[in-house]
Amino acid sequence: MLLLRLAQRALAAPRPRMVNPALLALLRPASKVLAVLVGRGFRKWWQALPKHKKQILIDHLRRNRVRYAVGSGVAATAGVVYYHNHVTVAPYTGRHRFMLLTTDQLFSMAGQLYQMEMEQYAHLMVPEHHPMLERVQRVGNRLLQANNTLPELYTKVWTVSVIDDPTMNCFVLPSGDIVMFTGMMDALENDDQVAAVLAHEMSHAILDHAAEHLNRGYLLDLVVLVPVALIWAVLPSDLLAVASHWLFNLVVKLFLTLPYSRLLETEADYLGLRLAAKACYDVREFSALWGKMDVLEKIMDKNGQGAEVPAWLSTHPTNEDRQRELEGQMAEALDLRTSCKCPPLTPRDPREPIRRLQRGVAQEDPQVTPVAIPLQKPLPPPAARIGTVTAS
Structure with a gap:
């Protein structure tokens, strides 16, 4: 698989002298x-x-x-x-x-951290041609290509690995190494929702969080x-x-x-929404994804399977707050998508089914059933391989 190392170059803005x-x-x-x-x-x-x-x-x-x-x-x-x-x-x-x-000073530290993480998960990494890995690569490449005018993209070596683990998580290191877990992929219904997660994580790296x-x-x-x-x-x-x-x-x-910490997460949502809009993804799925997470969390809470953590005790905004914040930015994101000459969106709004579910859960409607999360195909035997996201 082609590995394209993006050339590192200094940003135009002067930086103060830093310490070791x-x-x-x-x-x-x-x-x-x-x-x-x-x-x-x-x-x-x-x-x-x-x-x-x-x-x-x-x-x-x-x-x-x-x-x-x-x-x-x-x-x-x-x-x-x-x-x-x-x-x-x-x-x-x-x-x-x-x-x-x-981030330049942290680049070598991030490389060491990446190696430590990969040693921990080496036996759980999916093989090179696994559908999940190819899907994340495809979406990641599209995001990078559509936003290739951002100078911060060229200070990273963008790679992606998928770990066969039920944890619903995805993270990115300052070096640009993206690690996705199959537990998160199982919860994502389409490429637009994959883009929502990847764009958010890539924004953390772009913004030097x-x-x-x-x-x-x-x-x-x-x-x-x-x-x-x-x-x-x-x-x-x-x-x-x-x-x-x-x-x-x-x-x-x-x-x-x-x-x-919650401020940084909100800022990554802000930039991630715009990265996906420029890549012509259906940005309405951002709101739908966090609405679905909100429904699942509330259903689990009512069934005694978990407890919703108050926002003031969490490192992340609540799913409901993230949905509301993204909705407030949706008009601007849709305008940006139109200005990039993207194909028209489908008439079916993915947010509507989620809104109905949220109203039903809020009213304790007995007709509301848990949201069905589509599962991907069964995983083949794991292999220690790394997929690479490229950009030009």
Whole structure:
């Protein structure tokens, strides 16, 4: 099978000077431990300090409060300047984001991660001419060909592998390696829905979301060092410090980490819808797919087979929220599809059956039965082969 390595080229926008990712990976856990040790050590020292010496230190701080305030202001200003020097603009969405590492720096790391994943699933990879693999290749090639003016496509080596596993998942690495699971393929009824999943995952790579997610984590870790140290320094016992530290981490996760993750997913949906529109796929299937997932989730919840995770506790928007968000962008996507001189869509709107099912489930209609998910042909014996998506 032809393997076309897309030539890597630098993007036009200048990038700030970045740091070594391996160094950051080493410092990240070490800094958290250091903050705890420093805070706890200060508390133990202060508790053991005689009362008159505590008063001497307090008086010293009062006399020099202006000097310490100025020093803190200078440090804060330096931090703000450093932050703004590493802010870039996300392509196609215009969102400003902090980028300490670039996808180029993560490319070799992604290659190592890909090899680790493939070693784990080597015995489950479908053979080269398997219908599922050929289908994903066909759809992936069409998406790449239709969007081949995007410069970000040429910084990747686009490949695709299909894993014989019932997990409903698909992911893409910063290098462009797409991994699809047969469990997800079983839930997709046509090429348009395959395009919905692939375009979303490819958008993550195009928008450098993997690098951004790591950058966000590094920034948060740096920002929370002072509060963590203060928790361990101010609270009178280790037990209180542990409980407060856990609560602080929970607050950071609920109000900073999870909302940001959901933002990236919504952004990938936004770009993916437009990639598929330019490739002349039926973009109405995007909404229909997430509507179907919403129906399945609610039916399983009512049958006691699962519980719907609240949006504020999830890394992804709910299926219903994704459907609603995509519906709000549908008119623009359909206009883009028309401007690309795509063939007219069929009169049958794939969203209508799903809407009826959703209304029936919401009203607890006893006539509503679970959505039938079409299954693909039985898998042949697995083989460790990789299919490749190409573009020109």
